[in-house]
Amino acid sequence: MGRESMxxxxxxxxxxxxxLATAIRLKQLDSELNVCLLEKASEIGAHILSGNVFETRALxxxxxxxxxxxxxxxxxxxxxxxxxxxxxxSLSWPTWLLPAVQQNxxxxxxxxxxxxxxxxxxxxxxxxxxxPGFPASEILYNDDGSVKGVATQDMGIDKExxxxxxxxxxxxxxxxxxxxxxxxxxxxxKQLIEKFNLSDGKDPQQYGIGFKEIWEVEEKNHEEGMVxxxxxxxxxxxxxxxxxxxxxxxxxxxxxxxIGLDYKNPHLSPFDEFQRFKTHPAIRKIISGGKRxxxxxxxxxxxxxxSLPKMYMPGALLVGCDAGTLNMPKIKGSHTAxxxxxxxxxxxxxxxxxxKDLSNYEEKFKNSWVYKELxxxxxxxxxxxxxxxxxxxxxxIDQILFKGKLPFTLKHKHADHExxxxxxxxxxIEYPKYDNVITFDKTSSVxxxxxxxxxxxxxxxxxxxxxxxxxxxxxxxxxxxxxxCPAGVYEVxxxxxxxxxxxxxxxxxHCKTCDIKEPSQNITWVTPEGSGGPKYGxx
Amino acid sequence: xxxxxxxxxxxxxxxxxxxxxxxxxxxTENVKMSTNPPDDNAIEEAVKIKExxxxxxxxxxxxxxxxxxxxVRKALAVGADRGIHVKADGIIEPLAVSKILQKIVEKEKxxxxxxxxxxxxxxxxxxxQMLSALLDWPQATFASKINVEEGKLKVTREIDEGLxxxxxxxxxxxxxxxxxxxxxxxxxxNIMKAKKKPIEQLIASDLGVDINPRVQQxxxxxxxxxKAGIKVASVAELVQKLKxxxxxx
Numbered sequence: 001m002g003r004e005s006m007x008x009x010x011x012x013x014x015x016x017x018x019x020l021a022t023a024i025r026l027k028q029l030d031s032e033l034n035v036c037l038l039e040k041a042s043e044i045g046a047h048i049l050s051g052n053v054f055e056t057r058a059l060x061x062x063x064x065x066x067x068x069x070x071x072x073x074x075x076x077x078x079x080x081x082x083x084x085x086x087x088x089x090s091l092s093w094p095t096w097l098l099p100a101v102q103q104n105x106x107x108x109x110x111x112x113x114x115x116x117x118x119x120x121x122x123x124x125x126x127x128x129x130x131x132p133g134f135p136a137s138e139i140l141y142n143d144d145g146s147v148k149g150v151a152t153q154d155m156g157i158d159k160e161x162x163x164x165x166x167x168x169x170x171x172x173x174x175x176x177x178x179x180x181x182x183x184x185x186x187x188x189x190k191q192l193i194e195k196f197n198l199s200d201g202k203d204p205q206q207y208g209i210g211f212k213e214i215w216e217v218e219e220k221n222h223e224e225g226m227v228x229x230x231x232x233x234x235x236x237x238x239x240x241x242x243x244x245x246x247x248x249x250x251x252x253x254x255x256x257x258x259i260g261l262d263y264k265n266p267h268l269s270p271f272d273e274f275q276r277f278k279t280h281p282a283i284r285k286i287i288s289g290g291k292r293x294x295x296x297x298x299x300x301x302x303x304x305x306x307s308l309p310k311m312y313m314p315g316a317l318l319v320g321c322d323a324g325t326l327n328m329p330k331i332k333g334s335h336t337a338x339x340x341x342x343x344x345x346x347x348x349x350x351x352x353x354x355x356k357d358l359s360n361y362e363e364k365f366k367n368s369w370v371y372k373e374l375x376x377x378x379x380x381x382x383x384x385x386x387x388x389x390x391x392x393x394x395x396x397i398d399q400i401l402f403k404g405k406l407p408f409t410l411k412h413k414h415a416d417h418e419x420x421x422x423x424x425x426x427x428x429i430e431y432p433k434y435d436n437v438i439t440f441d442k443t444s445s446v447x448x449x450x451x452x453x454x455x456x457x458x459x460x461x462x463x464x465x466x467x468x469x470x471x472x473x474x475x476x477x478x479x480x481x482x483x484x485c486p487a488g489v490y491e492v493x494x495x496x497x498x499x500x501x502x503x504x505x506x507x508x509x510h511c512k513t514c515d516i517k518e519p520s521q522n523i524t525w526v527t528p529e530g531s532g533g534p535k536y537g538x539x
Numbered sequence: 540x541x542x543x544x545x546x547x548x549x550x551x552x553x554x555x556x557x558x559x560x561x562x563x564x565x566x567t568e569n570v571k572m573s574t575n576p577p578d579d580n581a582i583e584e585a586v587k588i589k590e591x592x593x594x595x596x597x598x599x600x601x602x603x604x605x606x607x608x609x610x611v612r613k614a615l616a617v618g619a620d621r622g623i624h625v626k627a628d629g630i631i632e633p634l635a636v637s638k639i640l641q642k643i644v645e646k647e648k649x650x651x652x653x654x655x656x657x658x659x660x661x662x663x664x665x666x667x668q669m670l671s672a673l674l675d676w677p678q679a680t681f682a683s684k685i686n687v688e689e690g691k692l693k694v695t696r697e698i699d700e701g702l703x704x705x706x707x708x709x710x711x712x713x714x715x716x717x718x719x720x721x722x723x724x725x726x727x728x729n730i731m732k733a734k735k736k737p738i739e740q741l742i743a744s745d746l747g748v749d750i751n752p753r754v755q756q757x758x759x760x761x762x763x764x765x766k767a768g769i770k771v772a773s774v775a776e777l778v779q780k781l782k783x784x785x786x787x788x
């Protein structure tokens with residue numbers, strides 16, 4: 001049966017900061033334009049997870065009167081701390097000795113999910129048609145190879161791929177331009193990058209996995225506006241990562257941990273590193289007596305401009321972290337994502353009205369402050385491949401003395417799926433037991449995400465070779481999917497003494513880590529039925 | 540034949556409910572809201588009856604705050620023809636809702652009123668029954684199968700002992716069980732069409748219904764946490780513990 005199709009001027013895939021900024025800018029520049037935005041979550045914001053200390057630069061340009069529009073940007077950063085953690089000790093680093101990019105006094109502590117909900121209201125008020133619960137599952141091409149639009153996922157397909165009574169076919173959404181704003185490791189963006197060779201001549205993309213919990217803490221431990229970052233324990237010198245702790249409004253503390261997915265030890269469990277981190281005296285004293293109310297995780301981009309693919313192709317653009325515009329030393333990507341979307345919108349208007357080529361996007365991007373920012377930040381992440389200590393020393397020189405202007409660019413040498421060493425060559429890590437007060441297991445954590453997927457649908461985590469996890473990955477790497485997945489999706493179970501690889505896809509919180517880190521790239525994340533996945537509140 | 544279907548906006552069933560620190564209620568801020576699940580079944584059944592040519596109009600109604608309109612809009616996207624939103628803030632108890640529904644029934648004169656068997660937030664399971672009493676109409680609760688016949692309904696009910704099939708005359712009230720059907724998905728074009736369907740807005744107080752709560756909520760607290768289990772080494776130890784510690788045998 002043929003699918004119905006709907007035509008728009010611009011079709012945007014993804015309701016995060018980049019997609020919404022694109023939509024808003026388009027309608028500001030031309031209110032007549034037909035713009036629609038698809039979001040796979042059940043509502044805008046439900047799949048958004050971010051620290052978040054927000055720099056308002058892009059928003060100031062997009063909606064200069066945001067302060068009058070009842071935006072959820074309320075808590076100004078009032079105090080900053082940076083700690084180096086030892087196992088029990090901590091050393092406070094004076095903030096004046098931090099590079100300027102890591103200073104936050106003009107920024108705000110926000111919930112990015114709530115910011116997106118608010119941006120969606122602004123977009124809808126301008127006439128953007130927003131469709132939550134509709135994942136774009138397939139890219140459509142014209143005969144000449146250019147991108148024509150996307151198709152939404154069929155709904156009501158059972159486990160075996162048959163149509164259920166509730167079957168509802170997907171719809172084709174066709175745009176003069178299609179904007180991909182899926183965020184880090186978008187599953188369509190990934191296909192486009194490959195098909196149009198957008199990463200040719202670039203370094204392999206670098207990723208991290210970020211965890212976040214929201215804690216309601218005791219009044220005496222809460223300092224609204226306080227921003228704290230840590231490096232060091234529990235990670236060793238060779239693993240890239242660190243924590244954040246942001247004291248938001250309503251006695252809430254946003255607590256999180258980011259670990260570079262270029263880690264080498266297959267026994268490492270990012271989730272357990274985060275849980276263990278919370279037991280450090282400097283952290284425990286703030287959250288003890290409090291209550292954990294939210295949990296989530298999401299992969300993020302760390303590659304910077306060395307890894308940034310070409311962001312245009314015939315008929316389509318990549319914006320935000322679907323391309324990879326996050327500023328790693330700043331640990332911020334919302335403002336750069338929004339700005340990239342705004343530049344995309346300006347390019348699209350010229351393309352539609354004056355027939356100017358979409359390649360102008362890249363030129364405009366290069367002339368913007370985003371590019372300048374990312375250029376100055378480019379050497380920080382690769383320098384940490386020498387270890388934490390050398391990385392810090394180099395970053396001090398690069399960022400404080402030279403302000404990112406050193407006359408060379410360090411390269412990212414490996415893709416994250418290539419970095420694991422064989423399990424028998426690396427030390428096993430004994431993680432402490434969960435105490436259910438400060439530390440928790442994956443099951444009770446995933447429970448807090450409100451994640452659900454309709455039970456009777458095809459597994460949305462596809463194995464290229466279904467035997468590989470047991471025949472190769474278990475043997476060589478002790479199947480690290482059991483540990484890198486923050487939601488307990490992957491398990492190796494013994495049945496009659498035979499190992500079996502189990503995928504609990506219902507638990508998936510759409511972080512995309514498996515798609516990135518699987519050593520043989522054997523797992524492909526595809527969109528499940530619409531509205532599936534987490535239901536994050538103020539993440 | 541006209542069918543009026545009542546839908547309620549509740550906290551999504553996947554969301555973990557959190558009690559407010561001061562025990563004054565539950566946290567609804569930053570929480571995903573959805574249509575009460577059995578209300579989806581009620582809408583689905585009404586739309587199916589209409590599609591079978593046995594009804595001419597399906598009207599979705601909700602009572603609640605401004606945002607409750609979303610549930611009506613969703614009902615419109617899966618096939619309801621028009622909507623009514625009776626605006627009322629705060630806790631609206633089942634009696635108040637049924638009195639509001641009574642007023643709407645008097646105005647709209649439907650032949651059938653459908654709704655979910657109960658709402659998953661307060662679990663009251665009262666509105667349908669109270670409305671039936673107020674209107675003096677027959678009722679069929681916990682319906683898992685509905686056959687529409689001339690001037691009457693044959694309804695299969697989910698009861699403790701199994702299934703019970705009853706016949707009632709219309710007009711009637713039916714409260715729907717989750718087993719009644721599988722609600723359809725709203726398609727994208729239908730969501731767009733739903734944006735253009737009318738929703739009549741009324742204000743509860745204008746209907747002359749007293750919606751003040753009659754029940755005072757004193758305190759809300761979480762159920763006590765279950766303690767972790769222990770492993771025993773032998774049957775003898777288990778028996779000893781059950782006898783002396785748990786004191787259950």
